[in-house]
Amino acid sequence: MQSKTPSQSxxxxxxxxxxxxxxxxxxLFGGExxxxxxxxxxxxxxxxxxxxxxxxxxxxxxxxRMVPLxxxxxxxxxxxxxxxxxxxxxxxxxxxxxxxxxxSLANEAIYTFxxxxxTGRPVKIPSITPETEKEKxxxxxxxxxxxxxxxxxxxxxxxxATELKALFEN
Numbered sequence: 001m002q003s004k005t006p007s008q009s010x011x012x013x014x015x016x017x018x019x020x021x022x023x024x025x026x027x028l029f030g031g032e033x034x035x036x037x038x039x040x041x042x043x044x045x046x047x048x049x050x051x052x053x054x055x056x057x058x059x060x061x062x063x064x065r066m067v068p069l070x071x072x073x074x075x076x077x078x079x080x081x082x083x084x085x086x087x088x089x090x091x092x093x094x095x096x097x098x099x100x101x102x103x104s105l106a107n108e109a110i111y112t113f114x115x116x117x118x119t120g121r122p123v124k125i126p127s128i129t130p131e132t133e134k135e136k137x138x139x140x141x142x143x144x145x146x147x148x149x150x151x152x153x154x155x156x157x158x159x160x161a162t163e164l165k166a167l168f169e170n
Contacts, residue, residue, distance in 0.1 A: 003127045006078040006135045009048040009089075013040045014074045017067055028067035033093065034058070037075055037109050041089040044077040045113035048087055049125040056086060056112040059145060065095060065106040072096040074103065080135070081142030085122035086114045088142045110145065 013036065021032045038055060045053040067073055073095055080090040093107035115125045130139040144163045150156035151164070158164070 001124065001126045003129045004048055005129055005131050006080060007131065009044040009079040011040050011044040011047065011077045012074060014072060017069050017071045017073060019069060022069050026069040030063055033067065033107065034061065037091050038111065040075040040077040041091055041111040042113065044079055044089050045087055048079040048082060049115035051115035051123055051125065053113040053115050056114045057149065058111050059149060060110040062108045067095050067106055070098055079128055080138040082125050082128045083146065085125055086112055087125060088112055088145065090138050
């Protein structure tokens with residue numbers, strides 16, 4: 001199975017924040033943004049694996065900025081690392097200023113997907129070869145994030161989390 005690059009899975013969605021999607025402060029509901037990110041991430045995961053994909057976990061979401069009514073929101077999702085059947089998808093969420101057109105990073109998120117066959121059984125997927133410096137950093141961090149998730153879920157002993165141990169040993 002030939003390795004792929006993160007750019008091959010890149011998915012960009014752009015949409016406007018409408019009144020029905022906002023809270024009483026006229027900002028985008030967090031749940032609405034989570035759903036938009038899940039859709040973008042699932043497309044990226046499917047592009048990488050060319051399989052049916054299911055959301056396994058939402059590993060990290062940072063709501064760093066409010067997204068006001070009428071804003072243009074762009075989500076960029078890329079597979080940052082592929083494991084056996086699972087893959088991490090890293091997303092950047094940009095908000096475009098209505099007047100200046102300047103884009104600023106509003107949120108980030110990391111989701112994990114699993115590729116499955118028609119019966120729902122996990123299937124092997126291609127590996128990832130990062131190209132840019134940012135892709136390499138995200139690729140390296142993905143193994144630490146996976147090990148941390150496995151330790152917290154009780155599926156891996158902390159002593160076996162080699163990448164995590166390296167962070168704390170001199």
